[in-house]
Amino acid sequence: MPETTTGALIYQILELLPFLKELPEFLHIPMLMFVTGLIPVTVISLVGLVGVYMERKVSAFMQIRLGPMEYGPWGTLQTLADGIKLMGKEDIIPREADKPLFILAPIAAFVGVFLLFIAIPFDRDIIVVDLNVGIFYLAAVASIEVVGIIMAGWASNNKWSLLGAMREAAQVVAYEIPVGICLVTVVIVSGSFSMVDIVEEQKGLFLNWFIFRNPVMWVVFIAFIIASLAELKRAPFDLPEAESELVSGFHTEYSGMRFSIFFIAEYGAMFVASALIAILFLGGYYTGIPFLDNIDGILGILIRVGALFGKAFAFLFLQMWIRWTLPRIRLDQMFYLCYKVLVPFGFVAMIITAFWQMVLPGDGFMSLGWAPGLGK
């Protein structure tokens, strides 16, 4: 295992694609950037396709319907058709819109999500860059998407869009705080900012996962799920695009390809958040069963990547379940939940965690002797 501090994946790609070394030297860095960039883009697009299909099927089954059925077996080609159709639609930029901002906005939103993927470890070695400030980086970059959305709302020159964008700004700024508290708590437990280190810390039996580390990590876990829903503007926090109130919110004036970029970015962000929940609290790419995690070779990689994807999709399903069940909350209630519920509870949990770490440094419940001998 290489020391995962400077991007193991890049070195692996160099090993896999020896012709890169034969290229002129000035092309090395751009080609590397291109190849490594392709991976997040592919993952985002695939996740977008699967996510939208899943959303439609999940909603259908919750609403006693069938959902897409006609195109492809069980309608599996439906989202592909939607995507290609959207590319072929007329591209409308309203005359009164702020043209440069209008064009840049979806790109900014997409870039925000793209940058998130860089720091997500799919396996010990499958990570684009394992930054030593991984969590810090994610928290910072997650806010880029909101810039795109505010740009979209402003540039559209539409009152509904503007209201949606303002709601989004207020919402994201508010929920950065509980998200930050949750991340800090995790860092207190793991003792590292690096994403790989955080997962490695949870290796072993599933009781090693951070959610079981101390009695209050549950609170942090739930607070993080709620806050991530709000950051993702998913129901019941879908105020920026509240269909019954703001028509379509910030993307009211967007059509065709630009609209689909927003859409893909949204689903990409949903996946990142789900994966992040798995990484921070539920052992990331580890299954929690030691003999499975210790398998080497391709099979081991598949198991670990599969474990992460499985956990992430479980939370994706949770997000959809919540969306299709709950009504939307109001703006003031959203702030109430953030500042008067999540922030205080998160703070208390953080302080208790800090004391717990001081008194019982080590493996949480494991160190209490509940399951002797099963540590890592």
Next chain:
Amino acid sequence: MESSAIFAALKTKFGEAAIDLNEDGPEAFAMVPSELIPDVCQHLRDAPEFDCDLFSCLTGVDLKGLKGETDDGFEVIYNIESTGKAHCVSLRTRVAREKPEIPSVSSIWETADWHERESFDLLGIVFTGHPNLVRILCADDWIGYPLRKDYEFPTEYHGIVCEFEGNEDGTWGGHPG
């Protein structure tokens, strides 16, 4: 309170000559001169024995061409109800076609506001003292008062042909083809 008792009380308050009663038809009503309408309505709402707080309906009727009717003006019918005492009152008044003006009762019941706008919109009855007497159902620039019996259907509205196209054999309906 029976409607006959209400009408008797109204007669004593506003004078025998002013109010004409008709209790033969399917609905008993009091015919009130148009200038007295706000006073009668105010009294009906405020007097504790009447307490008519719910304004049910306001109907304008064009009398032009009605059989056995010499008047060619408009009749306006007020249906008023008391939710507390569970009795109903029906008032009618008539205005001339040339000058269809009735004092508004929208300050007495909020409901009358939209009803009077509707009667103005469809029949052209002017309710004086109404705070916002503009068209409510038809488009703002609509011409004519459609529920008048002498209303002529429009042939064109903003470049759109409005004339009724039946089928060639004079029937009405069928597939657009």
Next chain:
Amino acid sequence: MPLKKNNGGPPRQDLENENPDPLTKENVIITSVDKALNWTRQASVWPLTFGLACCAIEMMATLAAKYDFDRFGSGVPRATPRQADLMIVAGTVSHKMAPRVKRLFDQMADPKYVIAMGGCVIKGGPYAKYGYHVLQGVDRVIPVDVYVPGCPPRPEALLEGLFKVKELCYNEKLSDRDRSKARPKVFGGFEWPTKTKKEGQSA
């Protein structure tokens, strides 16, 4: 896959002879691409949530559990015209509403299709003769692709209308992509009503 020639929609002008661009003339590559693109387009016809009257309730019933528009890829009703492909004009169009219908149609991105749902939208329906304020057929304001008669049409009829739209999508050629030119001519002219005061703000 519905491959037979559509005969449900109005006749569309053939632009092949007028088109000087050799690239868009039909050839093997273009027709294959056409087929693939048309397949995606007919597979995902997103309707605009735009209900006017009784027919809108039947449109909602079609979207709901028993009939389920989503089976055919149309279960994504868009609230904004920019993202919709299909405008189902469901319900009576009055003269007051006609400019808004026209504007919504104009705001939609091409390629766009229109279903006239119900008797009122097709030709005034029961209000044709005495309904002074009812537009006698929405095709006097916007071009209509498929007519679905009924008062209101059953959800099955609306689904049939959707299949007709899918046929239209499927049979389209890249050469007449600019459907704004290929649309049937609208009978009546249309201008915005001139208004003296700002609409909706009563004095």
Next chain:
Amino acid sequence: MSPSRDVKGSKTKMADTANMNTNVHEPPDVRTEELLLNMGPQHPSTHGVLKVVAKTDGELVLECEPVVGYLHRCFEKCAESGSYVQAVPYTDRLDYLMAMGNNLGYCLAVEALMKVEIPEYADYIRVLVTELNRIGSHLIAVGTFGLDTGAITPFFYAFRDREMVLDILEEICGQRLNYNYIRPGGVAYDLPEGILDKISTFIDHMEKSLEEINNLLTYNGIFIHRTANVGVMTPEVAIKYGVTGPNLRSTGVKRDLRKLRPYSIYDRFEFNICTGTGEYGTIGDCWNRHIVRTQEIIESIKILRQVLNAMPTEGEHLAKATARKFRPPKGAAYTAVENSKGELGFYIASDGTDEPWRVKCRAPSFHNVSVLPALANGTMLADLVIILGSLDIVLGEIDR
């Protein structure tokens, strides 16, 4: 403009500022503007083609005004241009969610003019179909109110049950929405065979299904937070604006025309007048308007049970006097029935011929929507949508 501030300014500048009619004490960069929002006629939550012009300060609605008339279909002109029976299909299209109730209201008004006796069997059929239709109408109200709050799934559950109502009504009269079934003097056709069993199966199902909808929506915590204490209507405000039906009853006023002035044969059945419970929020708020509708579904089921028990197996379904062309005597009458939205009144003036001289419809939604500014001014934009949804308006009868 204080002269001390003008000393440094040039002469032209002084002239300019003197012409300007602005307040100099206000810092120029914190001035905020009011936003004029046109909600509708095409908007997902205006339940049709209503337009609401809202003056907002950010998310706060300062003033709002409903603008109606986008669906003005000239019902009154059409009704007076044909015979009495020909006007029945036009009444269907007033409140198209409760067509049977409209038919009934219109026919009762015609019958009041005619003074015709209705066969008892026809009366039972009328109550049967009207109460079935009331269940369907309230289900739509419940489902779309859920949509307004952002809960999408309850809408599908409500529509599933409504489809069952529609199947029954379709079997009775051949149409799904606009039935044209109740005629002056009775009903158009006899009941089909075996329909009573289907109805009794349906109402058994409906009782269970309503619990499901209640669990999913009515007692959902977020839903209660969104709707309780929002748009509180006092009885005084409601009566002042002519609000009737479930909206008025939610404020605690026990006014149901089926009890107050029993028409048809409603005096034979036992049922409660549902009023706002105040279980959550205050009486007269959006949540209480919602709960009144769900409870009225149960009351309708109660009435249906009694109808099914007491109903004669066969009989005349249409009075002889109105089976052919008929001419009511000259006169006019106003009759009102309790429709699912409120008091639906018809004022019909007869000139003695077979065509009505004037038909005026007192539509409940016309009044219910006029109260919107009184409830929504000063609330938030999201609440405006909720209040509008809780009033359960149908544009077909507002604009007629």
